[in-house]
Amino acid sequence: MVAADLRRPRRLVLYSHGAPSSVDVLRQSGDAERWPAAMPLEASQCVDLRASLSMEARVCGCCGALRPRYKRLVDNIFPEDPEDGLVKANMEKLTFYALSAPEKLDRIGAYLSERLSRDVARHRYGYVCIAMEALDQLLMACHCQSINLFVESFLKMVRKLLEADKPNLQILGTNSFVKFANIEEDTPSYHRSYDFFVSRFSEMCHSTYEDPDIRTKIRMAGIRGLQGVVRKTVNDELQANIWDPQHMDKIVPSLLFNLQQGEGTESRSPSPLQTAEKERERESPAELTERCFRELLGRAAYGNIKNAITPVLTHLDNHSLWEGKTFAVRCFKIIMYSIQSQHSHLVIQQLLGHLDANSKNSAMVRAGIVEVLLEAAAIAASGSVGPTVLEVFNTLLRHLRLSVDYELTGSYESCSNVGARIIKEHEERKLQEAVIRTIGSFANTLPTYQRSEVMLFIMGKIPVPGMHPVPLSTKSGLQGSRMIQVMLLKSLLQVTTGFQTTNMLTALPTSFLDPLLAFTLLEDAEIRLLVLEILLSLIDRHDNWPKFSSISIFSDISVLKLRVDKCSRQDNLFMKKHSQQLYRHIFLACKEDSSTQPHFEALYALLALISVELANEEVVVDLIRLALALQDLALANEETLPAYNRCAVLALSAAYLNLISQLTTVPAFCQHVQEVIEMRQKEVPFFLPEDVFVENPRIPKILEKPEGDVLFLQSKITGVLGGSGYNTDRLATPYIPQLTDEDRLSKRKSVGETISLQVEVESRNSPEKEERTPAEEITFETLKNAIVDSVGMEEQERERRRQVVEKFQKAPFEEIAAHCGARATLLQSKLNQIFEITIRPPPSPSGTIGPGYGQTQSRSVPVYEMKFPDLCVY
Numbered sequence: 001m002v003a004a005d006l007r008r009p010r011r012l013v014l015y016s017h018g019a020p021s022s023v024d025v026l027r028q029s030g031d032a033e034r035w036p037a038a039m040p041l042e043a044s045q046c047v048d049l050r051a052s053l054s055m056e057a058r059v060c061g062c063c064g065a066l067r068p069r070y071k072r073l074v075d076n077i078f079p080e081d082p083e084d085g086l087v088k089a090n091m092e093k094l095t096f097y098a099l100s101a102p103e104k105l106d107r108i109g110a111y112l113s114e115r116l117s118r119d120v121a122r123h124r125y126g127y128v129c130i131a132m133e134a135l136d137q138l139l140m141a142c143h144c145q146s147i148n149l150f151v152e153s154f155l156k157m158v159r160k161l162l163e164a165d166k167p168n169l170q171i172l173g174t175n176s177f178v179k180f181a182n183i184e185e186d187t188p189s190y191h192r193s194y195d196f197f198v199s200r201f202s203e204m205c206h207s208t209y210e211d212p213d214i215r216t217k218i219r220m221a222g223i224r225g226l227q228g229v230v231r232k233t234v235n236d237e238l239q240a241n242i243w244d245p246q247h248m249d250k251i252v253p254s255l256l257f258n259l260q261q262g263e264g265t266e267s268r269s270p271s272p273l274q275t276a277e278k279e280r281e282r283e284s285p286a287e288l289t290e291r292c293f294r295e296l297l298g299r300a301a302y303g304n305i306k307n308a309i310t311p312v313l314t315h316l317d318n319h320s321l322w323e324g325k326t327f328a329v330r331c332f333k334i335i336m337y338s339i340q341s342q343h344s345h346l347v348i349q350q351l352l353g354h355l356d357a358n359s360k361n362s363a364m365v366r367a368g369i370v371e372v373l374l375e376a377a378a379i380a381a382s383g384s385v386g387p388t389v390l391e392v393f394n395t396l397l398r399h400l401r402l403s404v405d406y407e408l409t410g411s412y413e414s415c416s417n418v419g420a421r422i423i424k425e426h427e428e429r430k431l432q433e434a435v436i437r438t439i440g441s442f443a444n445t446l447p448t449y450q451r452s453e454v455m456l457f458i459m460g461k462i463p464v465p466g467m468h469p470v471p472l473s474t475k476s477g478l479q480g481s482r483m484i485q486v487m488l489l490k491s492l493l494q495v496t497t498g499f500q501t502t503n504m505l506t507a508l509p510t511s512f513l514d515p516l517l518a519f520t521l522l523e524d525a526e527i528r529l530l531v532l533e534i535l536l537s538l539i540d541r542h543d544n545w546p547k548f549s550s551i552s553i554f555s556d557i558s559v560l561k562l563r564v565d566k567c568s569r570q571d572n573l574f575m576k577k578h579s580q581q582l583y584r585h586i587f588l589a590c591k592e593d594s595s596t597q598p599h600f601e602a603l604y605a606l607l608a609l610i611s612v613e614l615a616n617e618e619v620v621v622d623l624i625r626l627a628l629a630l631q632d633l634a635l636a637n638e639e640t641l642p643a644y645n646r647c648a649v650l651a652l653s654a655a656y657l658n659l660i661s662q663l664t665t666v667p668a669f670c671q672h673v674q675e676v677i678e679m680r681q682k683e684v685p686f687f688l689p690e691d692v693f694v695e696n697p698r699i700p701k702i703l704e705k706p707e708g709d710v711l712f713l714q715s716k717i718t719g720v721l722g723g724s725g726y727n728t729d730r731l732a733t734p735y736i737p738q739l740t741d742e743d744r745l746s747k748r749k750s751v752g753e754t755i756s757l758q759v760e761v762e763s764r765n766s767p768e769k770e771e772r773t774p775a776e777e778i779t780f781e782t783l784k785n786a787i788v789d790s791v792g793m794e795e796q797e798r799e800r801r802r803q804v805v806e807k808f809q810k811a812p813f814e815e816i817a818a819h820c821g822a823r824a825t826l827l828q829s830k831l832n833q834i835f836e837i838t839i840r841p842p843p844s845p846s847g848t849i850g851p852g853y854g855q856t857q858s859r860s861v862p863v864y865e866m867k868f869p870d871l872c873v874y
Contacts, residue, residue, distance in 0.1 A: 070104050073097055074111050077134055082126025086133050094134070095141050105142055109135070109153030116157050120164060128169070132157070132176050139180055151192070154180065162200045167214050170204065174221040174228075181228030194229050198247050201225035205254035219258055219285050226251050227292040234299045243304040245311075251296070252311035258289040260319075260327055290334060297338035305339065305346040313354050322368030332372045336379040344380040351376060352395045359402060363427035366399065370434040377441040389450055390457050392442060397461055397488065400435045403428050404483045432487055440494025454495055456512055462488045464515040482524065489519070489530040496537040504574040504614065507538050513578060520585045525594045532589070532602035539609045548605040551655045551689040553677060557662045564612050571614045579619060582610070583626050584737040590630055590649050593641055597693050600648045607656050611663055621730045623660060624721070627653045628714050629735040635705055644692075647699050651689040654680065657712055668720035672712070679709040 076090040098105050116131040135154050142150070154176075161173030177197065204222030209215040230251070233242040241247075283291075300308050312331060321327050335347060355369045407428040443451050463481055501507040519531040536545050542563035554560065586603060589595065611623060634641070634649040641649070654677060661673040677688065684706055685691045686699045714734070722728035808816065 068107075070094075070097065070108050071111055074108060074115070074134075078127060078130055082124070082130060086130050091134060091137060095137060098138055098142055102142065105138070105150045106153065108138070109150040113153045113157045113160075117160060120160060120169070125166075125168070128161075129172060132161070132172055136176055136179050139183060151180070155192070159196060159200075162197075167209065167218055171217060171221045174201070174204075174225045178224050178228040181232040194233060194242075195247075197225065197229055198242075198250055201229065202250040202254040205258055216285060220288055222254065223258060223285060223288050223292050226254065227295060230292075230296050230299065243300070243307045245307055248307050248311050249314075252308065253315045255289050255293045255296070256312065256315045256331065258285045259293065259331070260321075261286060293334055294338040297335055298340075300339060300343070302343060302346070305343050306350060309335065309347055309350050313350070322372075323362075323364045325368045325371050328368055328372050329375050332376050333379065336376050341380075344376070348373065348376055348380065348392065352392060355399060356395065359399065363403070363406070363424065363431045366403075367427070367431040367434045370396075370399075370431065370438050374434065374438040374441050377438065377445055380445050389446065389454065393439060393454055393457060396435050396439050396442075397458065397491065400432060400487050400491070401484060403431050403435070404480055404487060408480050408483070436487065436490045436494055439491045440497060443495040444498060448499070448501055451495060451499055452501075452506060455492065455499075456509075458488055458492045458495065459512055459515055462492075462515070464518055482527075485519075485524075485527060486530070489527060489534070493530060493534050493537065496534050499538060500541045502541075502568070503570045504539075505570055505577075508574070508578070510578075513581070517581060517585045520589050523592070523594065525592075525596065525599065528589060528592065528595075529599055529602060532599070532606060536602065536605055536609060539606070539613055541613060544609060544612055545605055548608040549601065551601055551604045551652060551693050553655055553658050553688060553690065554662075557659060562612055567614060567616050572616055575614050575616070575619050579622060583622060583735070587626060587629060587633070587735070587737045590633060590652070591641070593645055595645060595648070597648070600652050600693070604652050604655060608659055611660055615663075617726065618730075620660065620664060621721075621727055622735070624657070624717065625731065625733070625735040627656050627660070628712060628717070629737075631712060632734070635711075643699055643701065643703050644697065646703060647686050647692045647697070650687040651692040653712070654687065655689050664721075664724075666720060666724045668723070669717060672716055672720060676710060676712050684710050 073090065073094040077087050077094055079085070079087055094108070098108055112131050112135060116128055119125070119127040119131065135157065138150070139154060158173045158177050158180075161169045161176075164170065164173075201222045204218050204225065207215050207218040207222070209218055230242060242251075297308060312335070316322055316328050316331070332347070332351075336344060339347065351369060351373050355366065355373070358365055358369060406423050407425050410423050443454055446454065462485055499507070516531055516534065519527050522528060542565070544562055547560045547562065586606065589599070589603060592599075607623060607627070610619070615623070630649050631653045634646040634653070654673075657673050658677060661670045680687045686697070687706070687710065691698050714731070718728060718731040721731055
């Protein structure tokens, strides 16, 4: 009997008892090439075939119409010639049947899987493609409760294709999996596992196929497969956590490997952009990898950031990619732009921890990590460094100190194979510069109040002369202490750059300003210049500093276009509290014979910024007095300043008086300044900045003391300003800076000298010396002698200080110990006297004193005989 709906008859010979001698199976449609018209089967195969047939089929084996309907519908979608493709009309019937009878969907999937496995084994790849296309259409159309069983069959077929050694089958299976990954299932799955797919897709990302075109296709298929796995599992709480290290350790390195292959291409945008299908077809593996990597990081929650970043750090370590810095920076740019902004501080913390873990690695590796930190901090949103801001800066400063020690000692601490690891100084210098830039980059992301805390924190780390010197390092010694001072001041300068505040009292508190100004008196010229630049950064709030970068005589300062605001109440309070301290340090800084052109330019800019930012009437008068005092300083024969420094101070004074005269807008004052400048241009041009602050200054070897019209006269300036309402008494009083203990302690060359000078000051201020020194009557003659003999006294003071320092540096230890012991005994005796006075009870109203002290009066005075003041009697 022949069924009407079968195209070709099938003749099946069966035996009801025993194994058949032969079974003839006629070919089905499309099997003519690879399946003979009659093929004998083995006995076991016949038993399996007979068991799989239903009772009706065994009775009417020659009737194909009695087979299940879903099988007939599946068979009908396959054409005779696989090149004709899927039979669309029959596919529509199969889809309608699956939607009408969803309970049959799992059987349809199982049967399609069976056919696909057979076709793969027989290398009938045309039918394999048709089967996968049918599966894809069924997946897209059917969303019922029984979809899970169908998906199991589908994943089994995809796995079969991925396990094949044919690239086309692997790509076909990947494409089907990606389509499946984009489907949102209505019902959850409790038992589905994607471990195989993660491993297989990761392996495809590292394909080494000989043909480069096919190799590229396989790698891109692997990348798309990983992207599909992430999409399918990241939001499904019932699935195995894709963020577990066992999965991330496969996914992330696979993506980085392909990203590294296209390192020449730059990142296209800071955020993932959706592109058209045609563009995606033309994109390279590196571009596809970047898009996939961004999507992976964009889906990472707070608790998953660490698991996603750790494989990145490990990959960069294993392949020595920190030293080149280009690829590492690119990776973390992608990371910082892709993750949620509130999670940025987690990435920065991991980078800091990784820097600590590599503290004994080569300088280039540490510099690469720091460079990545620099880029990450620049991308991080404002205030996103996290709650441990000071810990971030503490880590960077600690590595700065370590780098200084490594540079000076030439070895890594407690390193087993030190001899084989040579430390290069230039590499350590590059690391130090990178750390300093990173500190500044971090500071730029902080709000104002946090940046002020960071400034105080860094200042507390610097060995300040005379205040809290840091104990000497056994590894780096005095040179290390000096280098640490320079490095930390450079870091502080980076933090203060761009720092603007409306209240100078909060920007420059006493706890910060006092130790900072102590450095302006050091003999180290580099440190003094750094301190001046830090002050300029803090005082400049309207970007006027660049306009005063060079010292010049301006005939009209309107060309500078200065931004000047009215001095606020907080600024007035700041100057009232700290102005004399600033003036004194400016004056003493001009006396340094090691100052060069950058120092004088910084001092001029500091005077100009104070005039523009913080000046009121009283401050203007003090600044004019200071400028005239600088002129007197350069003319004094007692000072041992070189000729260049004298001319530089005179030029500085002239340029500033020219500026302040135009700011005050007093015509007579401006006229006097212009007259002096014109006379200098004619007679002594080397007293003006145009001849001094040039590459080859024209300065005579011997300077004669100038007189007359080439000098600014304090009496004349006092007269013209007094007529304009300025305080005449203050103007008539010359400015004389007062030396303090801070100045004497700061003037040292070593920390040992600082300690000895501290001992000297303590001994000079001891109570015993105060008792022996009689009160001196201050008269006019005394003041006159003090002014005349000030230079000689200063030379004596320097000699005495030199002797004290030499004593503590060269004397035997026993002698120094005996001296300190004598001082301790003296101190104890004084303490005993104080205790005796304080412990003695007060006298009684009767006038008696306790018998324990051996002092009794001859007669007790009764209370009624005691004389009290009238106000005490009522």
